[in-house]
Amino acid sequence: MKRLYEWIDGRFNISPLIAEGQRSINFALPSTYTRQNKSKIFWLTYPYYYVGSIVAFLAILQGITGLLLAFNYVPSAVGDPGTPTEAYLSVENIMKFVPLGALIRGIHQWGANLLVAALAIHAFWAFFRSPYRVGRELSWLLGAVSLGLALAYSFSGYLLPWDQLGYWAATISVQIMRSIPVVGDLIAQLLLGGTTLSPVTLVRMYYYHVSLLPVVAIILVGAHILLVLLQGVSEPEEVWKPRKAGQRQAGPLFGLFLPQQIIPVLILSLVTLGIVLLLGAFAVQVPGDPANKFLTPQFIAPEWYFLWAYGLLKWVGWLYEVVHFVPPATVFGIDLLSAKVVGILIAAAMFLVLVLMPVIDRGDEVRALRRPLKTAVGVWAIGLLSTLTLYALNEILSSYLSIPIGSMNLALGSIVVIVPVVVAAPFFVILRRHAVKGSTKEA
Amino acid sequence: MTEKAAGKPKSRRRIDRRQFVQTLVSLGIAGTVLSFLSLLMSLLPSAGAGGEEGEVDNVFKYGPEKGAWYSDRSGTDVKLEDFDQVGKGAGVLWRGKYSAIVIRVDESKLRGATATSGLVAFAAFCTHLCCISTWHLDRPNEDVLFCRCHDGAFDPYNIIKDTMLNGTEYLGAQVIAGPPPRAAPIIPIEIQDGKVAGVAKDLGLYDYCG
Numbered sequence: 241m242k243r244l245y246e247w248i249d250g251r252f253n254i255s256p257l258i259a260e261g262q263r264s265i266n267f268a269l270p271s272t273y274t275r276q277n278k279s280k281i282f283w284l285t286y287p288y289y290y291v292g293s294i295v296a297f298l299a300i301l302q303g304i305t306g307l308l309l310a311f312n313y314v315p316s317a318v319g320d321p322g323t324p325t326e327a328y329l330s331v332e333n334i335m336k337f338v339p340l341g342a343l344i345r346g347i348h349q350w351g352a353n354l355l356v357a358a359l360a361i362h363a364f365w366a367f368f369r370s371p372y373r374v375g376r377e378l379s380w381l382l383g384a385v386s387l388g389l390a391l392a393y394s395f396s397g398y399l400l401p402w403d404q405l406g407y408w409a410a411t412i413s414v415q416i417m418r419s420i421p422v423v424g425d426l427i428a429q430l431l432l433g434g435t436t437l438s439p440v441t442l443v444r445m446y447y448y449h450v451s452l453l454p455v456v457a458i459i460l461v462g463a464h465i466l467l468v469l470l471q472g473v474s475e476p477e478e479v480w481k482p483r484k485a486g487q488r489q490a491g492p493l494f495g496l497f498l499p500q501q502i503i504p505v506l507i508l509s510l511v512t513l514g515i516v517l518l519l520g521a522f523a524v525q526v527p528g529d530p531a532n533k534f535l536t537p538q539f540i541a542p543e544w545y546f547l548w549a550y551g552l553l554k555w556v557g558w559l560y561e562v563v564h565f566v567p568p569a570t571v572f573g574i575d576l577l578s579a580k581v582v583g584i585l586i587a588a589a590m591f592l593v594l595v596l597m598p599v600i601d602r603g604d605e606v607r608a609l610r611r612p613l614k615t616a617v618g619v620w621a622i623g624l625l626s627t628l629t630l631y632a633l634n635e636i637l638s639s640y641l642s643i644p645i646g647s648m649n650l651a652l653g654s655i656v657v658i659v660p661v662v663v664a665a666p667f668f669v670i671l672r673r674h675a676v677k678g679s680t681k682e683a
Numbered sequence: 684m685t686e687k688a689a690g691k692p693k694s695r696r697r698i699d700r701r702q703f704v705q706t707l708v709s710l711g712i713a714g715t716v717l718s719f720l721s722l723l724m725s726l727l728p729s730a731g732a733g734g735e736e737g738e739v740d741n742v743f744k745y746g747p748e749k750g751a752w753y754s755d756r757s758g759t760d761v762k763l764e765d766f767d768q769v770g771k772g773a774g775v776l777w778r779g780k781y782s783a784i785v786i787r788v789d790e791s792k793l794r795g796a797t798a799t800s801g802l803v804a805f806a807a808f809c810t811h812l813c814c815i816s817t818w819h820l821d822r823p824n825e826d827v828l829f830c831r832c833h834d835g836a837f838d839p840y841n842i843i844k845d846t847m848l849n850g851t852e853y854l855g856a857q858v859i860a861g862p863p864p865r866a867a868p869i870i871p872i873e874i875q876d877g878k879v880a881g882v883a884k885d886l887g888l889y890d891y892c893g
Contacts, residue, residue, distance in 0.1 A: 322747055408814065412832060415812035415892070434728045436813075436893030534782050535747045535774075536814040536831050538821065554833045557811075557862025579862030580811055635821075635834070645834070 264469045265497040269293075269505075289473060290508050291362045297509040298355040299461065301516065305348040306450065312338050315446035317402045317439040322532035327402040327442060331527050346520025352394055354516060356545045359390055367594075367618050368608040370601060376471060377598035382464040384595045389457050394543060396449040402442060407531035409542045410437055410445075412550075419580050437533070539636055548625045551632030551656075553583040558653050590621075610675050616668035623660030631656050739778045741873075741880040743785060743804070746774035748820060761785060761879045763800055770826065772818035774807060777881045781889050782807035782815045783870055784828055785879055786839055795842030796854055796869060803842075804870040804881060805856050806889050809835050811863040813892035828856055828867055835861030842869060853888055 249255050269289050312334050316326040324332070334341035363383065366372075372380035399410045418424040418435060425435060433440035528537070542550050557579040560566075593600065601614060608615045630637075631652045638648040698706075743761035745753040753765070753773045761775050772786035785804045796803065807816045809830035816828040816837065827836040837856035845855050845866040855866030868888050870881040883889070 408832070412812045412814065419812075429728055430723065430726045433726070434893065440728070532747060534776055534815065536817075538831060540814070540832055550833075553812075553862060557833055557835070557860075560862070561860055578864035580864065583862075635831070649834075 261469070262497075264472070266501075268469055268497060269473060269501045288361070288365045290504050291358055291365065292468075293505045294358045294508055294512050295355060295362055296461075296465070297505075297512055298351050298358060298516070299457075301513070302348060302351050302355065303454070305344050305351065308344050309334065309348060310450055312341065313400065313446075315400070315443050317442040317531070321534055322530060324530045325402050325439075327400065328527060328530045331401040331403075335524075335526055342524055343517075343521055346524030347516050348520075349524060350516050350519040352397065353544070354512065356390055356394065359387060360545070363387055363594075364618070364622065367597070368615060370597075370605075370608075370611070370614075371473070372598040372601075373604075376467070379464055379467045379471070380598055381595065382460050382467070384591075386457065386460050386464060387594075388591070389453060389460065391545070393449065393453055393457075394545070396445040396453070398543060399437075399442065399445050400449065401527040402531045403527040404529045404531055404535075404537045405540070406527075407437060407533070408536055408540050409546075410441075411533075412540075412542070414441075416553075416580065416584060419578075420584060421576065421581065437531075541632065541636075544629070547632040548628040549583075549587050551628035551630070552587060553580060554634065555628060555631050555653060555656055556580075556583045556586075558649050562650075562653070609671060612668050612671035612675055615671055616664045619667050620660045620664035623663045624656070627652075627656040627659050741778065741882060742875065742878045743775035743777055743783060743881060746776055746782065748774045748817065751820060763802070763874050763877050763879055766802060769801075770819075774815070774817060774820075775804075777870065777889075778886075783881065784816065784818050784839075785872070786818060788839060792840050793842070794840060795844075799872045800874050802872060802879060803839060804872045804879070805837070805839060806868045806870060806891075808867075808889075808892045809833075809863055810858075810865045810867060810891065811835050811861070816867065827859065830861065830863070833862050835863040837863070837867040842866075847888065847891070851885075851888060 312330060314326045314330040319325040331345075334345055336342075338344075366380070366383065395410070395413060399406045414428055414432060414435070414437060417431075418428045420427060428435050431444070433444055541547065560579055605611055608618075634645065634648050634652050637643070637652075638645045641648075643651075744758055745756045745761060747757050748754065751774065752771075758776075761773065765771075765773075766785070766787035769787055769789045772784055775783050775785050777783045783804050784807045785802055787801050788798055788803055790798050790801060793803070805828060807828070808814075809816050809832065811830065811833055814830050814832035816830045816835070818828060820829075821831055822829045822836075825836070826840065827838060829836050836859050838859045839856045841857040841859075842854050843857045843866055844852055846852055847865070853866075853868050855868045857866050858864075868891075870883055870889070873880050873882045
């Protein structure tokens with residue numbers, strides 16, 4: 241083993257890199273399991289630091305299962321509307337006849353769901369902890385773009401079985417893309433090969449899903465993780481103090497990578513694997529009816545993590561109706577004020593704010609409890625996303641609870657307006673009092 | 684030449700031969716890369732081998748909606764005699780390409796247009812995000828073209844003049860609920876041997892969704 245390493249080192253001269261890597265990696269994640277503090281529950285102390293490693297683990301799992309699925313999938317959607325296409329049949333084949341096919345597809349499906357969930361926790365936690373100060377803006381930017389990549393992955397993957405749900409979720413998304421002012425149609429044509437879904441679209445989606453996105457993701461996520469290794473994570477709030485760019489602290493919080501840091505990573509990965517295996521084995525979703533462009537299925541909904549956007553579009557339409565606002569057909573030659581364009585612009589603005597956080601928020605303070613406004617805005621955003629998700633389910637809730645759709649919309653629509661504010665306001669009031677007290681104490 | 688240049692004051696910026704070549708090579712590489720961007724044009728949809736459209740049947744065919752009264756007739760010609768009472772309507776296919784809705788209306792209540800033998804037809808795409816609207820399937824008690832995707836509703840009794848994004852004026856069913864930005868275009872119909880046929884001249888209107 242040693243001779244092999246020496247042989248490679250003699251040719252690639254990797255030992256300086258390895259040495260630097262070993263030095264850096266010990267700052268990767270905080271761990272209280274150190275000589276100074278021998279707490280045995282170290283990985284419960286800073287659990288959120290390890291959410292990123294769950295995302296990384298799931299991403300690898302997605303790569304492996306995706307590779308296996310690709311051997312049996314046929315990306316062809318040629319055929320009459322409503323009849324099974326080759327793509328549909330090949331997914332059915334994977335589910336029924338390919339040895340362990342259903343399990344692999346189940347893992348891939350649930351892995352994607354859990355990955356997005358873990359990513360959302362990772363992102364929100366980062367939002368509250370403001371780790372994007374000078375020197376780490378790039379990590380934040382790469383992370384935000386990777387979040388977009390994950391959604392692009394799921395969007396392209398959802399369409400591949402070419403069933404009703406995937407087809408109509410994609411149709412709506414394509415039409416949303418088309419209504420981006422001015423350049424919408426061009427973008428749709430470049431990305432999808434047309435302004436409606438066709439067999440060409442499926443092939444392109446497949447190409448993005450298995451070829452283009454993996455390459456981009458490996459580069460961006462690789463850079464994201466490399467930056468964490470080179471710079472270390474931003475320190476937990478307890479040891480936080482303002483400091484200059486690039487400086488890091490070799491404090492008691494960081495144990496050695498091996499074994500103090502890697503053990504919680506391994507434990508969490510195994511637990512995640514267990515959950516994914518269980519869900520994949522027992523709760524795999526089979527494809528619905530084959531795609532039919534002449535028939536929209538009754539309860540149509542995108543994947544759960546797109547529901548808020550779906551709800552947003554519905555909600556803006558409802559709001560217009562309530563205030564009796566009829567948008568003009570065109571403003572500057574585009575339907576700028578129509579509910580869908582307004583919905584798109586709101587969603588785009590939210591993502592832009594996320595990406596630009598390092599520019600918007602440049603103060604010194606990182607502690608969430610000392611940032612009343614920002615923390616309250618974060619809580620409000622979580623409330624808004626949750627209530628919009630609820631609003632997206634108005635039809636289903638209405639028929640399930642047998643409440644007329646009008647009153648259901650009124651109830652849910654008001655919840656969207658009121659609840660996030662009601663939840664966020666106390667945070668603001670209490671934290672501001674707390675912050676004022678804290679600063680007088682420090683002074 | 685060089686002597687003359689050397690005689691000039693030092694403050695004037697001079698470009699030596701190395702810099703000149705460097706600039707030229709950089710520009711050349713940048714130009715090549717930029718010109719390769721034009722290859723992205725290949726991503727645009729091509730005309731394809733679709734070929735000339737032959738004679739297309741204008742007669743509506745019953746659509747594939749499940750649980751509707753016409754479900755067992757899916758794909759067959761739409762007949763006038765099937766619409767025996769006011770309020771009866773059906774999701775239909777038109778020219779093998781478009782979804783439409785045919786409704787028997789109470790002619791005394793219809794405003795803004797006239798019915799043909801009591802029938803009117805609309806393009807079934809929702810002008811919001813192009814889902815297919817339905818008649819009496821999701822909202823059995825409301826006389827609206829209803830879109831399942833974002834709860835859009837169009838009133839078939841209120842025909843108004845509306846404008847497409849490209850400026851084309853047309854007649855359509857007014858939006859009465861939800862996010863659709865414009866009316867659902869009407870399809871002029873004709874009764875041919877008891878069958879219902881759509882006879883629009885300008886099909887561009889119905890290509891709204893793609």
